[in-house]
Amino acid sequence: MTAETTIDSSARPGAGNGAPTRIDPVVRARPAGALRDIATIAGRSLRAVPRDLEAVIPPVLIAFFFFVVNIGTLENLTQGSIQGFDYKSFEMATAVLLGVTGVSRAQALVVDVQNGYFNRLLLTPVRRSAILVGHMVADVAVSSVLCIPILGLAFALGIDFQTGVLGVLAFILIAALWSLTFAGFGYAIALKTGNPAAVNSSFLLFFPFLFLTSSYVPRDQLSGWLDTVAGWNPVTYLLEGLRSLALVGWEWSDLGKAALALLIVFCISFGLCFAALRARIRQR
Amino acid sequence: MQNHPSSHQPAISARGLRRTFGDLTAVDALDLEIRRGEIYGLLGPNGAGKSTTVKMLCTLLAPTGGQATVAGYDIATQPQQVRLNIGVALQEVALDPKQTGLELLRLQGRLYGLSKREVDQRLAELRSLVDIGDALERRIGTYSGGMQRRLDLAAALVHNPEVLFLDEPTTGLDPLSRARVWDEVRRLNEQLGMTILLTTQYLEEADELADRVGIVDAGRLVAEGTPTELKRRIGTDLVIVRIGGDPEAAKRALDGVYGVEAVEGHGHELTVSVAEGSASVGPIAIALHDAEVTVHDLTLRTPTLDDVFLELTGAHLTNNEELEEEYA
Numbered sequence: 001m002t003a004e005t006t007i008d009s010s011a012r013p014g015a016g017n018g019a020p021t022r023i024d025p026v027v028r029a030r031p032a033g034a035l036r037d038i039a040t041i042a043g044r045s046l047r048a049v050p051r052d053l054e055a056v057i058p059p060v061l062i063a064f065f066f067f068v069v070n071i072g073t074l075e076n077l078t079q080g081s082i083q084g085f086d087y088k089s090f091e092m093a094t095a096v097l098l099g100v101t102g103v104s105r106a107q108a109l110v111v112d113v114q115n116g117y118f119n120r121l122l123l124t125p126v127r128r129s130a131i132l133v134g135h136m137v138a139d140v141a142v143s144s145v146l147c148i149p150i151l152g153l154a155f156a157l158g159i160d161f162q163t164g165v166l167g168v169l170a171f172i173l174i175a176a177l178w179s180l181t182f183a184g185f186g187y188a189i190a191l192k193t194g195n196p197a198a199v200n201s202s203f204l205l206f207f208p209f210l211f212l213t214s215s216y217v218p219r220d221q222l223s224g225w226l227d228t229v230a231g232w233n234p235v236t237y238l239l240e241g242l243r244s245l246a247l248v249g250w251e252w253s254d255l256g257k258a259a260l261a262l263l264i265v266f267c268i269s270f271g272l273c274f275a276a277l278r279a280r281i282r283q284r
Numbered sequence: 285m286q287n288h289p290s291s292h293q294p295a296i297s298a299r300g301l302r303r304t305f306g307d308l309t310a311v312d313a314l315d316l317e318i319r320r321g322e323i324y325g326l327l328g329p330n331g332a333g334k335s336t337t338v339k340m341l342c343t344l345l346a347p348t349g350g351q352a353t354v355a356g357y358d359i360a361t362q363p364q365q366v367r368l369n370i371g372v373a374l375q376e377v378a379l380d381p382k383q384t385g386l387e388l389l390r391l392q393g394r395l396y397g398l399s400k401r402e403v404d405q406r407l408a409e410l411r412s413l414v415d416i417g418d419a420l421e422r423r424i425g426t427y428s429g430g431m432q433r434r435l436d437l438a439a440a441l442v443h444n445p446e447v448l449f450l451d452e453p454t455t456g457l458d459p460l461s462r463a464r465v466w467d468e469v470r471r472l473n474e475q476l477g478m479t480i481l482l483t484t485q486y487l488e489e490a491d492e493l494a495d496r497v498g499i500v501d502a503g504r505l506v507a508e509g510t511p512t513e514l515k516r517r518i519g520t521d522l523v524i525v526r527i528g529g530d531p532e533a534a535k536r537a538l539d540g541v542y543g544v545e546a547v548e549g550h551g552h553e554l555t556v557s558v559a560e561g562s563a564s565v566g567p568i569a570i571a572l573h574d575a576e577v578t579v580h581d582l583t584l585r586t587p588t589l590d591d592v593f594l595e596l597t598g599a600h601l602t603n604n605e606e607l608e609e610e611y612a
Binding site: 031122 | 342343344346364367368369370372374376377378379380381382383387392393394396397398402405406423439443445476520522
């Protein structure tokens with residue numbers, strides 16, 4: 001504990017006489033350190049999750065729904081026309097990305113901006129970047145946990161990972177990093193606008209990313225403009241990397257492309273959200 | 285290079301502090317010097333620039349001109365040091381409704397680098413201020429306005445700041461809660477020597493709490509002094525006369541009347557400064573009667589800070605109804 005002792009016991013405190021103030025041994029503030037700042041903000045975010053279940057339950061239900069319906073709709077068709085094709089394993093990556101894309105505390109951050117709590121944080125010595133990074137650390141944790149029930153359903157359906165337990169962990173890590181990367185757009189909008197409705201609109205990005213790609217059938221089955229767009233969509237490479245872990249094994253070329261695609265989108269979304277944070281905390 | 289403040293420096297010092305928003309000048313060349321251990325009241329009506337001043341001094345808003353130090357640190361170049369040494373309760377409570385009161389205070393303590401033991405110690409000390417019993421374990425969203433305001437103040441005090449900013453700390457509080465906050469402000473100042481800058485619209489609050497009062501109007505500091513000094517500017521006693529007819533004629537009628545030191549007219553209200561109120565009421569009433577001025581009512585009272593504000597700016601700080609209520 002840092003304690004300050006009496007400086008001048010003769011001075012009467014509270015006199016406003018300009019004399020040195022007597023400070024009794026008391027608790028005094030000091031910089032907490034970057035890691036502690038991040039852990040404190042992340043802890044608050046994680047505590048809020050069970051109180052805000054409506055933000056995390058629907059994505060999992062949507063993932064379950066599309067996983068089951070797509071298998072029912074397309075399994076026979078695809079496996080009948082592509083020899084040795086395992087549609088359940090193929091579709092698992094799509095289901096997981098459906099479940100974790102857009103899961104973030106951006107909506108909570110915008111509420112903080114609106115009710116003034118963001119200003120209370122700015123009045124403390126907390127590192128400004130830690131306010132954002134703390135939320136993001138919580139996002140990664142939440143996304144990782146959300147992968148578990150979806151993968152549980154996959155295992156219940158008989159899906160096997162060629163890369164074993166390590167592959168499952170890599171799969172969860174990549175999915176969570178994608179969730180974090182996509183969340184950057186939501187945070188950028190939250191900090192730029194301070195408007196919850198605008199944050200909701202970031203969901204519009206979800207559709208081109210998740211559907212203009214090889215979500216339902218392999219890339220070589222796509223044709224015309226959709227094939228061209230899928231070629232430019234980073235999620236295509238992310239899906240291929242994730243699928244390779246279940247279907248092929250440690251396929252470094254697919255994993256490398258997935259990492260590169262992730263990195264490109266990460267640089268864009270984080271560039272935007274940290275620029276928005278700088279603008280928000282600038283003392284306008 | 286880090287500049288460390290000397291304990292002889294003022295707690296808050298501002299020179300030509302200015303803030304504009306487009307064409308609007310919210311704070312205009314404000315000079316302020318608040319000594320360590322002082323309670324300083326910034327008194328003014330809504331829109332006078334009080335909150336903007338506080339936001340600049342507590343590093344939420346950059347000045348567009350001038351400079352200032354708080355706890356000896358420059359608000360522009362050493363904002364982090366300023367933040368470590370100040371506590372702030374802004375006009376609007378700034379709380380997270382989904383946390384419990386306890387969670388919020390603990391989190392606040394952690395952000396100021398306090399250990400768990402230190403946070404526990406401060407929570408024990410602050411419980412009497414928050415005074416919401418078991419509700420501290422409940423979510424803040426369920427609190428009443430008064431409970432939220434007290435928690436907001438406690439959050440500003442978790443780290444035992446050297447300088448405390450209170451922006452209209454008792455607005456919206458019931459009389460009991462207001463008295464409790466006043467007691468706490470006095471205790472913090474007397475026992476810990478905490479410097480406190482409070483903004484208020486309540487005359488009584490500035491009068492009761494502040495060692496010195498700065499009166500602000502339209503972004504400028506128009507007068508400064510102890511409440512007694514400020515009120516002494518007006519005279520020993522005041523006779524307030526509401527009249528019908530021509531105010532100029534009424535003022536002329538009071539010229540040379542026994543005990544009358546000055547007469548200010550504001551519409552149909554005359555503020556007559558007199559040396560000895562009880563001896564002057566009669567002659568004033570007679571002089572007005574002789575001049576055939578209709579007198580609706582005539583009141584003798586001691587000067588208030590509102591009278592000072594009226595003399596300096598030509599407007600009341602509070603409307604008459606509020607004033608009457610406050611002094612009833």
